[in-house]
Amino acid sequence: MPKGFSEREKELIRAALLEKGRELLATYGIKKTSIEDLISAAGISKGAFYLFYASKEELFADILELFEAEFQATLIKEIAQPGESPRQRFKALVSRVIALWKSNPLFARFGEEDYEHLVRKLSPERLQRAIRDDDVFAEHFIAAWRENGVVIEEDPKIVAGLLRALFFISLRQADFNPEAYPVLMDMLVDMVTDRLVCA
Numbered sequence: 001m002p003k004g005f006s007e008r009e010k011e012l013i014r015a016a017l018l019e020k021g022r023e024l025l026a027t028y029g030i031k032k033t034s035i036e037d038l039i040s041a042a043g044i045s046k047g048a049f050y051l052f053y054a055s056k057e058e059l060f061a062d063i064l065e066l067f068e069a070e071f072q073a074t075l076i077k078e079i080a081q082p083g084e085s086p087r088q089r090f091k092a093l094v095s096r097v098i099a100l101w102k103s104n105p106l107f108a109r110f111g112e113e114d115y116e117h118l119v120r121k122l123s124p125e126r127l128q129r130a131i132r133d134d135d136v137f138a139e140h141f142i143a144a145w146r147e148n149g150v151v152i153e154e155d156p157k158i159v160a161g162l163l164r165a166l167f168f169i170s171l172r173q174a175d176f177n178p179e180a181y182p183v184l185m186d187m188l189v190d191m192v193t194d195r196l197v198c199a
Contacts, residue, residue, distance in 0.1 A: 005048075014052055016042040018066065021059050022106065029109035030060055031117055057121035065130075067106055072137050079144040086150040091193040094166070098185060102170055112171045134160040151198040162192050 020041035024033040035056050039049050053059045083089035101107055138156035145152050173181055
């Protein structure tokens with residue numbers, strides 16, 4: 001960082017970039033948001049932006065990671081909510097997760113094209129880290145279910161992959177018949193539940 005920024009200023013600039021980036025991502029999506037939009041919203045120069053992020057995609061990846069961490073923490077808390085059978089509780093939660101991420105403003109303009117753009121622009125190391133983070137979350141997810149009386153014996157990497165697969169299918173919703181899509185997703189969640197919940 002340049003000597004012109006104090007530690008406090010760096011914190012404020014980074015927070016502003018994350019906040020304004022989140023607003024712009026929700027409003028315009030990744031491809032339609034420019035670095036000029038970001039620096040104007042955050043009140044910094046283009047040169048200053050590159051001191052914090054190598055690209056707008058790196059900033060958006062940070063924003064999505066922060067959202068994911070918040071979302072996962074909420075999800076873990078919801079596992080402890082009382083319900084009917086383990087199978088019904090699991091299916092209801094996974095269905096709710098899909099509905100929540102689709103209704104969140106961050107994903108209103110985030111489709112397959114945006115995802116592919118982000119993947120092309122991020123380093124392979126960053127993408128591998130995201131997969132490892134998903135696997136770690138799956139371990140916590142399985143442990144939280146176990147603490148609440150639901151046994152999931154599948155490998156965490158498989159659990160993470162199944163949840164990721166549901167997310168990818170939701171990105172391609174436009175490829176399905178609008179009447180068939182909700183039925184399809186319900187059937188897929190049923191199959192995932194049947195495969196994972198040993199009760």
